[in-house]
Amino acid sequence: MWPTIILASGAAYALKLLGYVVPQHLLDTPLARRITLLIPVALLSALIGLWTFVDGSTITIDARVPGVLAALIALLLRAPFLVVIVVAAAVTAIVRLLGWLP
Amino acid sequence: MIERRAIIGDALALGLGTGIYAVSFGALAVASGLSAWQAQALSLLMFTGASQFALIAVVASGGSAAVAIATSTLVGTRNAFYGFAMAPVLQPRGLRRLLAAQATIDESTGMAARYEGDPPSARLAFWATAGAIYLLWNLGTLIGAVGAGLIADPNVYGLDAAAPAAFLALVWPRLTDWPMRGVAIVSLVAAVALAPFLGAGLPVLVAGVAGIVVGLALGAKASDA
Numbered sequence: 001m002w003p004t005i006i007l008a009s010g011a012a013y014a015l016k017l018l019g020y021v022v023p024q025h026l027l028d029t030p031l032a033r034r035i036t037l038l039i040p041v042a043l044l045s046a047l048i049g050l051w052t053f054v055d056g057s058t059i060t061i062d063a064r065v066p067g068v069l070a071a072l073i074a075l076l077l078r079a080p081f082l083v084v085i086v087v088a089a090a091v092t093a094i095v096r097l098l099g100w101l102p
Numbered sequence: 103m104i105e106r107r108a109i110i111g112d113a114l115a116l117g118l119g120t121g122i123y124a125v126s127f128g129a130l131a132v133a134s135g136l137s138a139w140q141a142q143a144l145s146l147l148m149f150t151g152a153s154q155f156a157l158i159a160v161v162a163s164g165g166s167a168a169v170a171i172a173t174s175t176l177v178g179t180r181n182a183f184y185g186f187a188m189a190p191v192l193q194p195r196g197l198r199r200l201l202a203a204q205a206t207i208d209e210s211t212g213m214a215a216r217y218e219g220d221p222p223s224a225r226l227a228f229w230a231t232a233g234a235i236y237l238l239w240n241l242g243t244l245i246g247a248v249g250a251g252l253i254a255d256p257n258v259y260g261l262d263a264a265a266p267a268a269f270l271a272l273v274w275p276r277l278t279d280w281p282m283r284g285v286a287i288v289s290l291v292a293a294v295a296l297a298p299f300l301g302a303g304l305p306v307l308v309a310g311v312a313g314i315v316v317g318l319a320l321g322a323k324a325s326d327a
Contacts, residue, residue, distance in 0.1 A: 019185020091261030
């Protein structure tokens with residue numbers, strides 16, 4: 001298990017470093033600047049979708065969905081970060097406890 | 103000054119939320135067959151949550167070391183794009199560049215992205231978020247790994263909803279206009295739709311690229327009008 005952990009961690013770090021060693025002049029175009037603004041929004045949104053509606057490789061509606069919907073409502077009500085996260089976990093836990101959704 | 107305190111407060115809040123999620127990582131890692139030391143090593147060295155979860159999922163399902171490494175690496179590919187986006191803001195040199203690379207994760211990049219056009223605030227948000235999360239992610243992992251026997255199923259506490267909620271809170275301030283909302287919706291729907299057909303890691307990248315292309319197209323239309 002240790003070689004797996006070391007190799008996977010090394011690969012993860014190499015990828016993180018890669019973005020910083022790409023020559024800066026490649027970034028200095030209007031198109032590159034617009035893309036760099038879009039990258040976090042696009043990738044985080046994809047992760048939100050996967051972690052809300054997908055289990056393994058199966059699309060599913062489970063107790064995470066009402067939890068994330070509750071987080072959305074909390075954001076609309078301008079709740080701070082920690083409140084948003086706690087509300088999501090609490091709603092998901094309650095829906096599971098009541099057996100409404102798995 | 104108030105802005106400075108607000109940025110650090112948000113970083114600590116996000117660190118706490120992530121720390122709660124790390125408890126579930128530590129517990130699941132030990133349930134997947136890793137020792138507490140190995141779970142902790144992943145949080146200290148790999149320090150990118152989605153890849154860590156992907157790795158222990160492959161290990162738990164009896165997959166080979168090669169598949170575990172390949173899957174976690176593919177899931178971590180987005181960090182290269184984050185580094186690409188953060189490099190002009192941070193402009194780190196020498197040792198700082200090596201530290202910046204390790205600090206480049208969803209949350210630090212997402213928090214910095216909230217301060218577009220204000221590099222000093224973006225830099226503070228990046229480093230404060232990465233620092234708070236590094237400490238609390240590792241503390242949470244320790245608690246989860248050592249207390250694994252006490253928490254039979256961390257999802258009972260709804261911890262699996264904490265990560266998507268945190269990410270939603272991260273992108274939320276950026277969704278002020280329709281091109282950006284379009285990017286978010288297209289990326290989200292595409293990732294879910296592709297998940298049954300593509301292996302772990304790929305849906306995020308393909309959906310992310312689709313979202314970026316849509317964003318460029320929508321942005322072009324808006325500037326023509």
